[in-house]
Amino acid sequence: MSLPPVIAIDGPTASGKGTVASLVAQQLGFHYLDSGALYRLVALASAKQGVEVKNSTKLGFLVPKLLISFKNGQIFLDGEDVTDAIRTENIGLRASALAIYAEVRSALFDLQHSFRQTPGLVADGRDMASVIFPDAVLKVFLTATAAARAERRYKQLIAKGISARLKDLLQDLQERDARDSSRGTAPLLVADGAKVLEASNLTIDQAVKTVLDWYQSAIA
């Protein structure tokens, strides 16, 4: 029996891949995996438990003990709604720092695979196409200039009532890009066979439509 199809959408921070991926999933009636949220959950839980970000062994052990659930767009950790708590820049930076460890990445492997259910899955992250779902029917690398991404992130945070400075955000995302791209384990890259979608000048709707068109061609 063949496995349900996967659309993998990878890309750098604040490229809009989360929004695009969840809308594509909605349009197709597919499940949605926000893999970055998992790294953010590990960041939050480890900070709460006082586990140092460089203690990769402890982090690896911590992952299977986390009680994670996704319900109607909300994210729960050990029964607590942490939807907003995991979105701060601090947690993003911490997530990126602990995502370099193979212990953390392999501990999250099965959990990510468990999202692959009928009728299909749209998964977004950094290594969806290269490592987690190399057999994805469509692989998209969604990107935009650093300036366009910093502005996106700024608007997102302000809309949530979280204060932010554009200059700091630009610096944070450049730091995160560098670390995500240069790490030895599952670096951020354009996977073999991936289509690059440069979205700096596209609306979300245009980006969603492009991915849906590519998917139709891929399964035709």
Ligand code: CDP
């Ligand atoms: O929202 P943003 O794009 O900034 O980040 P995210 O997708 O929520 O992911 C947070 C961090 O987790 C990233 O900076 C990556 O370092 C890491 N991550 C990863 O290593 N692999 C993934 N598949 C997803 C996220």
